[in-house]
Amino acid sequence: MIPYSQESLVKNIAREVGFDAVGIAGIEPSLESDRMFDRWIDDGRHGEMRYLSGGADKRHDPGLLLEGAKSIICTALNYYDAAPSDREGEQEGVFAMYARGRDYHAVFSEMLSDMSERLSAAFPRMKSVACVDTQPISERDIAIRSGVAWLGKNTCVISREFGSWIVLGELITSLDLSPDAPAAQSLCGSCTRCIDACPTGALEEPYSLDARRCISYLTIEKRGEIPSEQRAGIGGHVFGCDICQNVCPYNRVAKPSTAFSGESNSLVTMSLNELVGISDSDYRELTRESAINRCKAEGLRRNARIARENLRRE
Numbered sequence: 655m656i657p658y659s660q661e662s663l664v665k666n667i668a669r670e671v672g673f674d675a676v677g678i679a680g681i682e683p684s685l686e687s688d689r690m691f692d693r694w695i696d697d698g699r700h701g702e703m704r705y706l707s708g709g710a711d712k713r714h715d716p717g718l719l720l721e722g723a724k725s726i727i728c729t730a731l732n733y734y735d736a737a738p739s740d741r742e743g744e745q746e747g748v749f750a751m752y753a754r755g756r757d758y759h760a761v762f763s764e765m766l767s768d769m770s771e772r773l774s775a776a777f778p779r780m781k782s783v784a785c786v787d788t789q790p791i792s793e794r795d796i797a798i799r800s801g802v803a804w805l806g807k808n809t810c811v812i813s814r815e816f817g818s819w820i821v822l823g824e825l826i827t828s829l830d831l832s833p834d835a836p837a838a839q840s841l842c843g844s845c846t847r848c849i850d851a852c853p854t855g856a857l858e859e860p861y862s863l864d865a866r867r868c869i870s871y872l873t874i875e876k877r878g879e880i881p882s883e884q885r886a887g888i889g890g891h892v893f894g895c896d897i898c899q900n901v902c903p904y905n906r907v908a909k910p911s912t913a914f915s916g917e918s919n920s921l922v923t924m925s926l927n928e929l930v931g932i933s934d935s936d937y938r939e940l941t942r943e944s945a946i947n948r949c950k951a952e953g954l955r956r957n958a959r960i961a962r963e964n965l966r967r968e
């Protein structure tokens with residue numbers, strides 16, 4: 655019998671749990687991409703997402719999140735929905751693909767907890783802490799370092815197997831695992847399709863996003879009124895934007911998700927008129943297990959009003 659290495663055992667467990675991709679990164683402080691993130695914050699390009707500027711010490715040094723931490727197990731789930739993702743021009747409005755099904759945070763929490771239990775059975779002295787947007791860590795940096803994905807000019811991480819239609823979750827662990835080789839620096843070459851396609855100029859230069867101009871930020875994170883000069887660029891989007899992913903040639907490899915199959919939220923099929931008039935209680939009920947709860951009811955109504963105005967003008 656061929657003995658399993660610790661690393662193979664960990665990866666087999668991750669796959670048994672249902673993760674689509676897994677890689678291992680060392681716990682050491684981060685790469686250049688993290689320093690780019692610092693500059694991005696210093697320039698104020700994160701807009702009102704003040705939570706992103708907190709916890710810089712842990713972001714630089716994820717070992718601070720767990721005493722005795724040695725490695726990070728980076729996992730990814732493919733969320734690609736084979737249904738048409740860009741319905742711009744239709745009255746229903748556009749929801750980003752990641753938000754259409756069950757909230758990936760809940761899915762990840764369950765799966766990482768399952769993985770942690772299975773690993774504890776194999777390594778009884780292991781300690782771990784799970785991260786799904788719950789800790790101030792640099793997920794993109796860890797995905798690159800663990801070989802799970804590389805960074806595209808659209809600032810998304812891109813997997814060779816699934817394209818950029820992935821969400822990430824991590825388990826920081828006391829297991830001393832050999833790290834995987836990092837992913838390639840970038841495979842974009844001379845392509846600029848995402849930059850050219852962005853309707854708001856939010857991708858001001860390769861690998862650099864000004865969130866304050868990005869439709870995803872404006873429709874999900876921005877509170878209050880959206881400045882009138884920014885409304886037209888939002889087009890028919892109601893929650894998020896996938897344009898810079900839809901045009902990416904590396905997304906031709908996309909394959910339907912198993913983790914999120916057949917789970918579309920009914921908000922996604924509502925007309926813009928219905929969304930404009932949605933009550934707080936209906937919104938609460940329909941977003942109970944959905945990432946769409948991020949924009950709040952008032953935000954969704956605001957977005958639907960803007961999308962309706964934009965589509966009427968066309």
Ligand code: SF4
Pocket residue numbers: 808851852853854855856857863867868869870895896897898899
């Ligand atoms: S998500 Fe949309 S608005 Fe934001 S950078 Fe990509 S294409 Fe531009």
Ligand code: SF4
Pocket residue numbers: 806807808809841842845846847848849898901902903904
């Ligand atoms: S569209 Fe082109 S430049 Fe943009 S991320 Fe994809 S390959 Fe890179």
